[in-house]
Amino acid sequence: MKIRLSILLLFISIFSFGQLKISKVDTTKLPKGIKFSGHITNSAKWTDSFGVHYVLTTETGQYFSKDQENNEVKNAELFVYHYIIKSDSLKLLWKIYDQNKNCEFDVFTKFIDEAFKLTDLDKNGIAEVWVMYENQCTSDVSPAPTKIIMYEGNKKYAIRGENRVKLSEKEFIGGQYTLDENFKNGNLLFRQFAINLWDKNKLKKW
Secondary structure, eight states: OOHHHHHHHHHHHHHHGGOOOOBOGGGGGEEEEEEEESEEEEEEEETTTTEEEEEEEEEEOOOOOOOOOOOOOEEEEEEEEEEEEEEEEEEEEEEEEEEEEEEESSEEEEEOOOEEEEEETOOOOEEEEEEEEEEESSSSOOEEOOOOOEEEEEEEEEEEEEEOESSSSSSSOOOOOOEOOHHHHHHHHHHHHHHHHHHHOOOOOO
């Protein structure tokens, strides 16, 4: 009986932030005025006391251009948009932008979709938005610069490091990271979740 009660309490704890009523967005029916570049890779919508929120992650994918010497080079960009609507007024709360341009080799500038998360870990009714992505121009199998960015409201938190690459059955390189000051000095729940999210998604997928 005690074991069943413990499981029930754990279940309630895990899903307690579900009160934010987070749902996936029908991207063919976005409100008028929401603008974005690239193609949508993830989306979320929820309502709280501040209004109706829309978060979109988008990528351009790889595209080509010419450099100053007229050589063909590769480019890629990614974006995250957080819009909020209240009283029929649309506002861009924050935006993330990163890019890799004029790459002569292979360009990897893309989100790690499994790490896209919406939480309310501190149960204050304000969603935490989590994204993770790699950004690299490379001709080998070296670890790629990788980030986790989290926003609670308009406050930004970040982990910066490099992903982990498997060289052989028993040999790996990379995987190191650094927490920014907001993660270091902020809520322990945020820090623990961020480290766990990194550990689960740090291995490079080809």
